[in-house]
Amino acid sequence: MKRNKIQMKGTQTNVLPFSMDANFFFERAVSSLDRNRYDKALKYFRKAVEYEPDNPVNHCNMAGILSEMGDYEASNAALAVILQEIDPSMTECYFYMANNYANMDLFEAAEEALMKYLQEDEDGLFLAEAEEMMDLLQYELHRPAKLSTIKAREGMVEHDMAREMLEEGKFVQAVKLLEEIIGKNPDFLAAYNNLALGYYYTGQFPKAMDMIHKVLEQDAGNLHGLCNLAILLQQEGNEQELDRLREGLRVVVPFHQEHLFKLATTMGILEEHEAAYGHFRRLLRDKEVQGDPYLYHYTAVAAYNTERYSTARALWSQLKKLDPDSNISSFYLSRMDDCDLQGQYPRISYHYNLPFEEQLKHPEKWENGFPSEIRDNPLIRSSFFWALRHGDHRTKLQVIQAFSLIADSEAEEALLAFLLEPEEDSYLKEMAVLVLRSLGVKGPVPVCKDGTILMVDPSKVCSSLPVWRSEWQAVVDLAVKNIGKSSDLQLQHDIETLWVDYLTRLYPDTPAIAHIEGWAAALDYLTAKMHGKAMTYEEVAKRYGISASTASRYARRVDKVCNMKEKAERIFPFVQ
Known part of the structure; x- marks a missing residue:
């Protein structure tokens, strides 16, 4: 019987197709x-x-x-x-x-x-x-x-750079960079928080508050935002809202190290020293930051401010071992010795530096500029920006003179902005222009005066005279050069003012300036007397390489026109 080899249609075989793909x-x-x-x-x-x-x-x-x-x-x-x-x-x-x-x-x-x-x-x-x-x-x-x-x-690298700028005291640069970051990344809350700090450090409180509110609108529980808000409310003196916020912060127990440090420092600033001490002690138990000298200082301050004096002394002693090159621990240990003797323990700041008045107690030391440890200290730089916006007249004058010693681009930008403030004193603006000259700023800069923007060239003496001759400028330049203390802006300003006053009273019949040294010596001598400084014609003549009789002759000519002797006698005894 033959087998049927024909396969019915529709039936399947066990042979698979071979596809090489x-x-x-x-x-x-x-x-x-x-x-x-x-x-x-x-x-x-x-x-x-x-x-x-x-x-x-x-x-x-x-x-x-x-x-x-x-x-x-x-x-x-x-x-x-x-x-x-x-x-x-x-x-x-x-x-x-x-x-x-x-x-x-x-x-x-x-x-x-x-x-x-x-x-x-x-x-x-x-x-x-x-x-x-x-x-x-x-x-x-x-x-x-x-x-x-x-x-x-996106923006993280730039943000890290901006944070470093804030830590280094480069507040103006940090603000510019953070503004750019936020423009590109409107949801970057950390950048908003740091921009708020940048505005705060430069004295721009309304902008700082606006940044903080933008953070809290997106994240109501943002701890950095809440801490920053507390600092600004304290600055504003808004005690009612601050008390409500302070109560909430008291019960917060952060888990992350960064949040714990932020809350600890904030509570210290708010004078909640007991809470600050507890947070700092927790941080000291963290092995990652146990060797941080700043943390030991902060904890010591919190201990001191909560009357744990033996603990504070022990922490500052430990700090001395951790940071032997710093005089911070020695200063505060010495201060504690004084407090023990006097029986009084005034509250102290948490900042890791000597107090501001200690830094500038002897300004003669800084004739050649601040040392880097002072010039680059973020706290001191911040205090300069702050005082220039919110200090009294005397403080602002000190800051303007300090900027001549800091002598960097941030100081220049701060002074240029100061010149545009409509409410600022014209005398202080004249001082700012003098500092800009010392910083090498050339060409006209805008100055707001009586609601009008004027263009002023810092390299030249300000005068309402229709002309200003090069030989007149040469007299001022020589006098300023020889006063021996270029950091004394008031003396420099009064030399220029006296010279402009003298020329203005005589204009257009101004004398020929053939003897620059004689005129400069006269300005030097008369201005010194106005400031109550002991000065003789022999001394000033020696300074300018001329005779005492020459110095006396030119001084009498200026005094005859400006009546400087009479003016000076109202203020200081005019001693020959």
């Missing part, structure tokens, strides 16, 4: 990898690329296996094909390239590829690994990475 070779490659057969895996990945040349994943797989096999150059070539010809959005390829370059000890190239990854990758898939690689490259290249921004952490 990219997936087939991909699976073979993975199987080879499982058996550690890298050579076969590479062969199959290359076949997958042949079947689907426009699929970036195939190229990336091939680059990966080439890297595993140590062929880093070929791996990078495959990755370059992806970025240049197939899919530039696969920014992770830059991270793979950076790894390959690092394995070849090409650290400059690795840094360039890594920076490209960080600047273009939005998802940050390898962000943690990239930061670890940055540390490695910094070690190998003996310098920090040339990083400007991280796309996956």
